[in-house]
Amino acid sequence: MFTRPTVALAALLMLGAAPLAQAADKPTDPQIAHIAYTAGTIDIEAAKLAIEKSKTKEVVDFANDMVRDHETVNKQALDLVKKLNVTPEDNATSQALAKAAAEERGKLAKLDGAAFDKAYVENEVAYHKQVNGALETLLIPSASNAELKSLLETGLKIFQGHQQHAEHVAGSLK
Amino acid sequence: MTALTRPALAALALALTASPAPAETITVTIDKLVFSPASVTARVGDTIEWVNKDAFAHTATVKGGWEVIIPPKSTGKTTLKEAGAVDYFCRFHPNMRGRVAVSP
Numbered sequence: 001m002f003t004r005p006t007v008a009l010a011a012l013l014m015l016g017a018a019p020l021a022q023a024a025d026k027p028t029d030p031q032i033a034h035i036a037y038t039a040g041t042i043d044i045e046a047a048k049l050a051i052e053k054s055k056t057k058e059v060v061d062f063a064n065d066m067v068r069d070h071e072t073v074n075k076q077a078l079d080l081v082k083k084l085n086v087t088p089e090d091n092a093t094s095q096a097l098a099k100a101a102a103e104e105r106g107k108l109a110k111l112d113g114a115a116f117d118k119a120y121v122e123n124e125v126a127y128h129k130q131v132n133g134a135l136e137t138l139l140i141p142s143a144s145n146a147e148l149k150s151l152l153e154t155g156l157k158i159f160q161g162h163q164q165h166a167e168h169v170a171g172s173l174k
Numbered sequence: 175m176t177a178l179t180r181p182a183l184a185a186l187a188l189a190l191t192a193s194p195a196p197a198e199t200i201t202v203t204i205d206k207l208v209f210s211p212a213s214v215t216a217r218v219g220d221t222i223e224w225v226n227k228d229a230f231a232h233t234a235t236v237k238g239g240w241e242v243i244i245p246p247k248s249t250g251k252t253t254l255k256e257a258g259a260v261d262y263f264c265r266f267h268p269n270m271r272g273r274v275a276v277s278p
Contacts, residue, residue, distance in 0.1 A: 065266050068230075068231065072229050076229065154206050154207065157206065157207040157267070158267060160267075160269050161264065161266065161268060161269045161270065162267070164267075164268040164269055165265075165266065168268065
């Protein structure tokens with residue numbers, strides 16, 4: 001029990017998941033739900049910025065896919081916490097994620113055209129990679145409720161798909 | 175294939191072969207981002223129907239070939255027109271992969 005969070009933390013550090021690495025303690029289910037929901041909201045906000053700013057069909061299509069999938073996952077998460085009578089609990093990891101995302105959005109908002117497309121899509125690759133690392137090494141192993149764990153596992157498959165999709169779009173922009 | 179041509183083709187198939195295989199519908203289920211069965215065999219003229227149990231939209235896309243959009247909690251289908259084995263994937267989640275081996 002003592003070594004597991006340490007191993008998870010080390011894995012996160014190796015993956016370069018800086019904001020999530022602050023979660024030194026094993027998160028509780030209400031915290032995990034909050035982190036997962038926050039991570040989804042961040043990607044929806046980034047996608048909405050891309051839909052507004054980008055003029056590249058492939059980028060806008062990708063962003064629309066992100067809004068649709070992440071809204072679906074977040075709705076499932078809300079339905080589940082309601083069913084389980086769990087109140088998502090704000091925590092240092094959620095706050096660190098939100099802070100990093102606000103900084104990234106600030107950077108993206110200043111870019112236009114091809115520079116925006118490139119920065120948005122590259123950030124999508126990096127962001128999904130980071131969230132997937134956190135899901136695999138920390139959030140899924142820490143979840144105690146079986147339904148929450150199952151939802152996170154489906155979320156991981158969705159986000160791994162998004163990462164590949166983003167890599168494909170990044171390749172097409174070069 | 176339209177409703178009009180199918181009987182005509184069926185009649186032609188009957189004329190050409192003594193024991194024609196009737197066109198079949200092969201079902202592939204999508205559940206939690208997995209095509210199941212991942213690999214199916216079929217004949218030209220058969221229909222593949224994907225039953226999507228997920229709340230997410232998926233596609234069955236062959237690079238440079240056909241694409242079927244499969245809405246959430248819904249189905250999508252295609253009738254196979256060419257023989258050969260094709261790999262397909264979901265364009266929205268490229269980690270989802272499947273294969274159809276089509277014999278003449």
